[in-house]
Amino acid sequence: MSVALPSALPLPDLSMLYRGRLNAPIGKSDAETEDFPELEPYADAEAGPRSSHPLGPIEVVNVDLELGGQNRMEHRTNRFDYQDLIVRRGQPFGMVIAFNRPFDAAIDEVAVEFRIGAHALSDKHTYVSLQVHPSETRWGLRCEPNGSTVFVSLTPPPDCVVGKFCMYVTAVNGRAIMRFPTRGHMYVVILFNTWCSEEDVYLPDEAERQEYVLNDAGEIYNGTNFAVAKRPWHLGQYRPGVLEACLFVLNRCGMPLEDRRDVVNVCRRLSALINAQDDRGVLLGNWSGNYRMGVSPNAWTGSAKILLSYAANGNPVAYAQCWVFAGVLTTVLRCIGIPTRVVTNFNSAHDSTGNLKTDIYIDRFGSMDRTATRDSIWNYHCWCECWMKRIDLPGHLSGWQVVDATPQETSNGLFCCGPASVVGIKSGEVCFPYDGRFAFAQVNSDVVYRRRTYRGDKIVRIDTTHVGALILTRTPWGAQNITLNYKHPEGSAADAATMDRAVNYGCGRERSALEETGEMELELVCPAAQLGQDFALKLVVKNSTAEEQKVNLTLTCSVIYYTGVHSGDFKVVKESATCQPLTSEEVSVEVVASDYMKHMVDQGCLSFTCVGETTSGETCVAAKVVKLQLPVLSIELDEDGECKVGKEMSVTVTFNNLFNMTLADVELRLEGPGDTGDREKTFPTVDPGTSLKWNQKFIPKTEGPDQLVACLDSPMLREINGSLHINVTADKDATDKDKDKDEP
């Protein structure tokens, strides 16, 4: 008898195999709804509605959920381009029910029912039936009859399931139940609510709520800690179709709907689904430099197009790197109401096991040993922080939580990371879920330089300050250094206590002893430089001994990815310096553009490693990453520069090729307001010294602040971008026209 499944076959349908396990399936998507009959008589009832009211059976003739936009204004959901009502939990919204005759609360039995997903049940919080009656206490129901209409105010509980509810009103007459609408459905989307003090995502500061939930214009920091750069990122939660796409993503998480009450669960599951690993999630990572089968991670202008593409067919979108994962996750989380921001950690350690140590091997000749150096330090790594109460943990661990969607080499089998309490990272309490140890290592690892010799390895430098040198995020008040949220000052007693605590909870810190005197030091100094320019790098040798020292220097110049991974060496320089006792000596090395441009990948990062060896055999080492500055795209509004709803606006993007080379296969992308806000065009070549100008027209659809983002991408030059913030104002005539269209 065969006991194994053929390898080509997928696993059999679980609903069949699990028949004897589950009484009924569990709803996991708000896109599945059960249809209800127009008239559902009780099992033992005679057919037909009956009522003791003198005017006969009561019937619902209309339900108004919008109240002329008042609900949406009060719930701050008016900017969404979406057909159904959107409200936030823990906050009242109103509706007006119109009947065929005056409503009498003493006689008439009318109920408002909400259900989400298939198999909805009250004890699973996926179904609720609320009597329109003064005695009803659930959902803070309040009703004000007014002739043949009733105003009903409802407050979904602050721990309500989040997602798209199907809603209807039932009227019971005798033993017959009639529903409104009799055909089709009415929907209410319920979101998290940072304005509600009983909510797990409650933020007390209004400016922060505005930024971390409502703002759709993003900005992601990159570059190096010495030369911070930023790229615009349009979060785009208000773009047409994006809310639907976010609800689609939430459904794809496959979590029981009841679990959506809990923000910890929702964040964790979304961090898994934003990457394609395990579950064919939203984005496919690619760090290869070859993006021909998709869009270069550098070329995206924002999240909207990615989410719309994923929602269209459920297939992973190609390609992403860390800021794309972080940007898209931020869009989804802000869209459903969870306060979220993108954080950039400069010099981010990616060791797979969280042993708090990154080993860099130097070979016998003074260059980096590429086969032995397994871990890398990313120039920067982006993740998200979400604000929440950790109801599953001791109270002091609430607040900002690390949630990282970039697929890492985690040891836990699933490509997701967090939420991990930032307070817990600072205090070293890495014993709590989720992934605290991993997040801790990313900001706290030591860098250990080992020199390989014939007879084993020798530790020549330990750098405890390089990793997590700077942690930045964007707040309502601009860029803010939040390094002290994650770490106590290096060398402080609190820092030492944190390290002890983390080691006590399994962060396997292997304290390595320096095997050199450390009296010879080396430093690399580099000015800010433009990509394509020559510049001078200074090697500074510092002699703390009481003797003159002759030092042989080997400088290896490489092009690297932003992940710290080596792409190619472009130069090895051998120099020597004689350094007097207790002084410094400088050696200048010219770095020539024509050398490095040949090897350039992605974001213009160069890495310099210098090893010095004294005649007595003492080794000193220094390393530096230089991010070359890139040109920017200019975006200009033509004509009067006015942005009005419904009025065409004209935008010009300009790029000047100041490089010494012809750029080939140049893709230019521009994202702006309106229905078809995403434009792209390919330019076969852009010659040296020429300018590229591209004019596009947009028609804004909604009032308020908006953002234009442009990106230029070519295999030879990536991550060229620009942005322009605009404010769309109402245009009286256009608004009236729109209104006419809405009421066919």
Next chain:
Amino acid sequence: MSVALPSALPLPDLSMLYRGRLNAPIGKSDAETEDFPELEPYADAEAGPRSSHPLGPIEVVNVDLELGGQNRMEHRTNRFDYQDLIVRRGQPFGMVIAFNRPFDAAIDEVAVEFRIGAHALSDKHTYVSLQVHPSETRWGLRCEPNGSTVFVSLTPPPDCVVGKFCMYVTAVNGRAIMRFPTRGHMYVVILFNTWCSEEDVYLPDEAERQEYVLNDAGEIYNGTNFAVAKRPWHLGQYRPGVLEACLFVLNRCGMPLEDRRDVVNVCRRLSALINAQDDRGVLLGNWSGNYRMGVSPNAWTGSAKILLSYAANGNPVAYAQCWVFAGVLTTVLRCIGIPTRVVTNFNSAHDSTGNLKTDIYIDRFGSMDRTATRDSIWNYHCWCECWMKRIDLPGHLSGWQVVDATPQETSNGLFCCGPASVVGIKSGEVCFPYDGRFAFAQVNSDVVYRRRTYRGDKIVRIDTTHVGALILTRTPWGAQNITLNYKHPEGSAADAATMDRAVNYGCGRERSALEETGEMELELVCPAAQLGQDFALKLVVKNSTAEEQKVNLTLTCSVIYYTGVHSGDFKVVKESATCQPLTSEEVSVEVVASDYMKHMVDQGCLSFTCVGETTSGETCVAAKVVKLQLPVLSIELDEDGECKVGKEMSVTVTFNNLFNMTLADVELRLEGPGDTGDREKTFPTVDPGTSLKWNQKFIPKTEGPDQLVACLDSPMLREINGSLHINVTADKDATDKDKDKDEP
């Protein structure tokens, strides 16, 4: 441009996409080894070995790892049927290296090297090179030269990577390195070591170590808490090929080899890989009652055949239910040295969200409402407990940990569970990883009976003692009740404190208020009964009021799966009783075999739900699960009953069909000692009143205790089994013969 992958395509190869992310791949399997060259000259060396020793270059001519079985005896790995050396970490083992001339530690440079997997590196603990020299301190190296041989003692560190190491000896002569063996490999398998006090899996008690690591004869408890039954389960870690299969499973976990140092990681990853979900792991769950495409979960006699089948082709084996998952996980964990036992929790709550509440709905007619009742309570559920130090958690949470391989409806996206500290479950500290909340709910949920009425639900009974009524495991001293390891006594102050703590850490307990006086009580009493027999069930009505009460009783009799899920009702009985003030009244109901046998599934479980209603509208409810007793198989040794290595023994299995029916498609399995220990045979029919006798012959291969297990399975009758413990003794003649064969 296309931005999405076609849905039919698998995700692209990550090693290609991640070129710019990882410096080098990370070894995840000990089955991949790098080949090394016979002679590896230094990069700048002249070829050819040179030595300053007067007798010329030193050369290794032989390495003896076995020392005549001494290493295996000392490491308690002698019972494994495996070709290479198996040792445990943290404990010395010896080897003898033979050279071409006397070894001189002052001149000769000889090293012993161990590497595991591809891309082995010393800082990842996957590679170590040990000098055969008195100054070498790592791996506790000790060397005793004796002419041209050297005895070397090595102690792998107590946190060594676990798995199959490739091992060789290098001799350096001048600038050339020569290796032994020059072709092929030598291997050493390193396991966890419960005998080592510095180990995370250290157990102080020798009897417990023998049971939880070395014992291959298992026993799994089932039935109900009132009628505990047990099934034999041969763990089979010593069967030929099983150790290889366990190493194969470990490789399939796909964890970085470095992570195998950590028992917490290893247990968590294995709990994920034992089920087929997510990762095409070992076993496919099936609770449908239809097992035609594979083996019925009830029919397995032990783990060996399952693991061998999986290792043969890497495809999931069909089918399993909880005890199969637990049994196979126990085999793998004991095999690699982690103390493990199977635990059975009677009345195990399986609520998907850990809200500590299982709702059972009664319809208006007094029967269970099958559509509304979503959660089920399993008659029993089996999981594993593993003994370990939790280096990732506060110290008091060490000890036994729940590790569950049965695929659950977890909220965390991956089908794995644990390790969760048993101490933490008892104290309500469910805030620590992994899955404490889920494990807590399984033993602590309340059962809430709700009666559906025209105007909403009414809570008619809350049972706080039913779930987790009994927790049993097998210890060196036989079956032991370990309920108090998991829970304080119900109603104690400590129990209340635990509940408060768990709720404080997010166990969303919804305290439901009873909506009845509780003065009318109902109890069901049932004698022990055999499957196929009629028996009488007593309904006991207890009246605590001061008035006479007339009660209408509805008894629903159902056949259920062991998961509590309903298969079919076979009888509904309406009775009434008149009960005097402050007395009890009994009603007897006859349960007839011909009624229930028609609906019987799997393990002979009946469920009785009785609802009583007084004339005043007060409702009382009681439920009882009855596990009918099954016949057993008898196993007998023929002739003299002697079991000797290499000597054929004859075994007879007997089954008497005492049922009133013909059994069709009967499969009989018998597992015994030796190379081809798994036998199976199908009998088309077994007529009523007849006996089935089956004779099989085995030739034991290894000395020591062993176990014969037989299982009979048919669609009409499952879980019929029997076992026989034997002790295989050495047979002088046979042993000598075997030895001759081993040295060709």
